[in-house]
Amino acid sequence: MSDRRNVYFFYKKEDELLEKINSLIELARENEFRVVEDHTIANVIVSIGGDGAFLQAVRKTNFRSDCLYVGIGVDHTLSLYCDFHLDDREKMIQAMKESQIEVRRYPVLEVKLDETTSFKCLNECSIRSSIIKTFVIDVYIDDLHFETFRGDGMLIATPTGSTAYNKSVNGAVVDPMLPCIQVSELASLNNNLYRTLGSSFILSDTRKLTLKIVQDGNDYPVIGMDNEALSIRNVKQLEYGLSELPIKTVKLKDNSYWEKVKRTFL
Template structure:
């Protein structure tokens, strides 16, 4: 087995981020790690910052299937994707090289988003679609190619289990255990009256399901779409297919800091 010690640090390009990156490289050099400036050469990809930096690290390195991702916090705030702190390089080294049961590798599911049946994207947290102007939008929602509802409102959000604690929760979506392979759709300010009717609740779909959105092209708008914390603007959007990807993201997790520990700490 290849030794897991080639590490790439991802940080924002601001002076403060680059300074923290240099600081972490100096700390980790005391241990048996090889720091690389090329993410493709690494088998460990470490983000420096909060959850936003972690999501960017995963996206910018193209959702590597042969690497382990770790999040390193730079403040005392509680984050969902960061299990380590910049001041404790020793704990990171121990976690990545431990042979006992104090740590484990978790596998997080990803969404696969196919736009117009030709552009494919992955998401770790969620995918959102909204109108680009101050106007509601309409689209037909299909589950496994069977029409489910005609939606009108501000937009829709589709999230993974790990993304269920973010934007989805603020829309009254369920919090889903990441060990459950599924995905969730929640509505953003849907219309429900005598002219328009939607389910009104979040729906959770099994990993084998396909969710399809067919946009109403008679409307005078084009959508703004969000992939995790990154905007995607494609003017000519007709159809969007969302499924649970066969790919996953592997992360190192300290057992005393499980997903449900984080939920309790953050919300209770």
């Protein structure tokens, strides 16, 4: 961290937190960190507010691979992206100064929409019917037609996103050191006409997943990107793969991903 001194703070300006946040900013300055107002010149981006704020911070700063992201929680809710708490300001500075932190690289999902628009996700990208009606998707792995899905939608998750929405639909929890994507069904319909695998499956970082929406009148799905929704009319195709540029986050040496999973779920 010694060569990373430009710090950008991402947070909601809530009155009950401003005093603590201002105290943290002042403490950073006292310890020779430069607090900047422009995230493009920062090499450390600090989100304050929990996992949701962390996802927003990464998205609003364009999934930068040339800086470190740091998550700070503000309450006692268990968090998978935040190693620090806002009340432990001295602990943060001490950890950075004494090299008690490690850098982790988290895979990022890259999605191309109708071969024109692309966007990224840190947790997951979901595609769901926007009306009370199932819709049909042809699923391709690379160039192989794998299955034809009919149901409420599909969910494509990264390893770090495997503990979020993916886990609630019985997907597997995946070690983030494995660069891969996980595909899970949302209320699939299996009968003599439509047959799917019926379970989540995992693809390596070299695979390409393509979802082609059958144009049968239900062509206006809701596309979820982490904790945001994207509404685009008449979607025909989505392509998924892992970005070549992961994001880098910091973690305490004694606070691994699996320790966080244990605290959160066990």
